[in-house]
Amino acid sequence: MxxxxxxxxxxxxxxxxxxxxxxxxxxxxxxxxxxxxxxxxxxxxxxxxxxxxxxxxYAVLFKDGDAWTVWNSLLIASVSTAAAMLLGTLCAYSIARFETGGDNFAMWVLSNRMVPPIVIVFPVFLLYVRLGWVDSFLGLIVLYTAFNLPYVIWMMRGYIQDIPLELEESALVDGCTRWGVFRKVVLPMARTGIFATAVFTFVFAWNEFLFALVLTRSAVTTFPVQVTHYFGGQSNFWAKIAAMSVLGTIPIFVAVAALQRFLVRGISMGAVKG
CATH class of the missing domain: 1.20.5 (Single alpha-helices involved in coiled-coils or other helix-helix interfaces)
Structure with missing residues (x-):
């Protein structure tokens, strides 16, 4: 035996x-x-x-300025993730506790995330041309925030529903305002879900390619788009491709390594609820 x-x-x-x-x-x-x-x-x-x-x-990437595209991606992904988490968590709390929009509103929100980017990228491009947002940080940040918002709302709704309602009612009875309940009770209790959702939202924004390809030119080129510049019709610059890919992997590695203890528990919570 x-x-x-x-x-x-x-x-x-x-x-x-x-x-x-x-x-x-x-x-x-x-x-x-x-x-x-x-x-x-x-x-x-x-x-x-x-x-x-x-x-x-690696030195040639910094010399030519190509490495700065990693900073562009980091800035865009970080700001859009923070904005999506802020707005999405507030919306999720409203849906989970006040049934905003009715029983099927959450599913409708999630369905918006399933729209293929290719369907809307050219209408968005025409709109951005009129607004003057092409090749700008603001344009990509707003778009990434809007595109990831349904995912954040859906995930955070499940995490918030896991929090016992009695805890919030007790806080209200003790004189806490609704905003105070959200800040002092809901956010600490949903901390694991917040970090897990933020990591995946950051990864989605970091890896996004189509919107960045169509809506940027040279000033706001992101890391995924920059890598494609090293592929040519007659030859490929494999050393540059590998070096840039390694640089682009570092922020994701750091984010996941720093928040890994929240990921396993966060994935298994909340999101499995309908």
Missing amino acids: RADRGLGLALRYAAALLVLVVFLFPLYWLFTISFKTPEEIFAYPPVWWPASLQLGN
């Missing part, structure tokens, strides 16, 4: 290790390419680790 259990445990660890290697290998390969010479990138058999680290692959 013990031998069978030990064998089964060993097989599970081996399978987990294999899955881990499969998922991490692309990241490892991307990281090593960013430090390789062109000869090492196209070498056969493959060069698993560069003979010397080519820091020039």
